[in-house]
């Protein structure tokens with residue numbers, strides 16, 4: 001009992017069953033999504049840095065303006081204080097005149113010292129030539145006032161010289177007026193500069209507020225844009241991938257993920273889809289192979305047991321046919337045909353269990369095809385179907401197995417073409433040494449449903465068909481490292497193309 005190991009247990013041809021594999025078809029474009037994300041985040045950070053830098057600059061302007069305002073306020077206070085101090089000095093001068101003694105000399109000196117200190121301060125704070133000239137006037141008039149008090153007015157008061165007192169007092173009043181006028185002018189000047197600074201600081205504040213609003217609004221909009229961009233270009237594709245993976249884990253191998261993302265995530269989706277396709281194809285092949293293997297094991301187990309009684313039945317039927325006549329002879333003919341059909345099925349099942357065993361030989365394909373056509377014609381299986389064989393090539397195969405495949409394909413084509421139809425067998429060799437034999441017919445072709453099930457064991461649309469011919473042929477082709485493909489051919493009907501791999505180096509060396 002042979003072939004219990006199933007179709008792929010031993011192909012005998014040295015070729016393994018085709019296992020789909022995922023090819024790395026495209027190189028991922030070096031991190032384009034990462035680059036875009038970095039760019040978006042970089043732009044965001046740069047915008048916030050620019051906004052912060054601008055805000056800090058404006059704050060420093062405002063701070064500087066406030067400091068200048070405080071200083072200008074201090075200068076106004078100093079100028080007004082100087083005017084007060086001069087009036088104070090004058091008051092002590094007047095008291096000296098009124099009291100007619102030296103009791104206010106000490107107070108006058110103190111007031112004088114304050115005036116001098118404030119004059120020095122204002123000199124330091126003066127900002128232009130005019131202000132410095134006014135402060136110089138104050139200093140000169142102050143010095144003159146002091147000299148008048150000590151050298152003229154006080155001696156005249158003590159000497160009770162009314163005329164000299166009156167004259168000195170008049171001069172002193174002039175000096176006091178000059179000092180007060182200059183101090184007032186300085187105060188007004190400083191006050192005006194305060195007004196200007198206040199306007200400037202207010203303008204800076206307004207501009208800062210506008211820009212801050214613009215930056216904050218712009219940054220918020222930009223951040224929202226970056227968020228939407230990340231959502232579209234990363235989060236959504238990742239979610240779709242995750243959904244696809246979830247559907248896959250639930251066993252949905254037909255799930256597909258949209259590949260519209262232009263970056264790596266789109267490529268990942270495409271890879272994922274290819275992986276799905278490969279897994280699905282592999283699974284289907286595996287199921288088919290397991291099915292065939294199971295059938296093969298079963299067939300191998302019972303083939304002998306059925307073959308023997310079938311042989312006995314056929315022997316007796318043929319013996320009885322010699323003596324039988326009339327209706328009995330016809331009945332025996334039916335029994336013989338059905339028994340032979342059973343034999344075909346058993347043979348087919350056994351073929352499925354051992355599609356490839358035996359040595360490979362270099363076979364000229366044209367000869368093999370013509371031989372098959374000749375045999376079919378001899379056996380009257382072609383009727384008046386025209387069969388042509390075109391092209392030439394050679395392949396390394398097991399001759400009986402190749403013949404079996406060609407026989408199945410040409411027989412099916414002739415049956416599909418029907419009386420008066422035509423069949424074309426075209427042999428071709430590719431540049432790499434791979435060969436193909438395409439059998440086309442002028443029959444009705446196949447419906448999509450038939451096409452999907454052609455290679456299933458026991459699928460047949462013929463009343464007396466076994467549905468094993470194409471399944472066995474495909475198993476044999478795969479055992480040789482090739483395959484059979486079905487499509488619509490040039491004669492309008494179906495075309496079945498047997499593809500065989502190129503020879504190995506050792507085979508080439510032997511050719």
Ligand code: ADP
Pocket residue numbers: 408412413416441443444445446450454459460461462464465466467468469470471493494
């Ligand atoms: P069978 O010939 O015993 O039916 P096969 O496995 O050889 O078994 O073929 C399976 C089925 O494939 C056929 O019944 C038929 O429906 C379809 N088929 C095969 N060859 C052709 C063809 N040349 N044109 C149209 N249909 C075909």
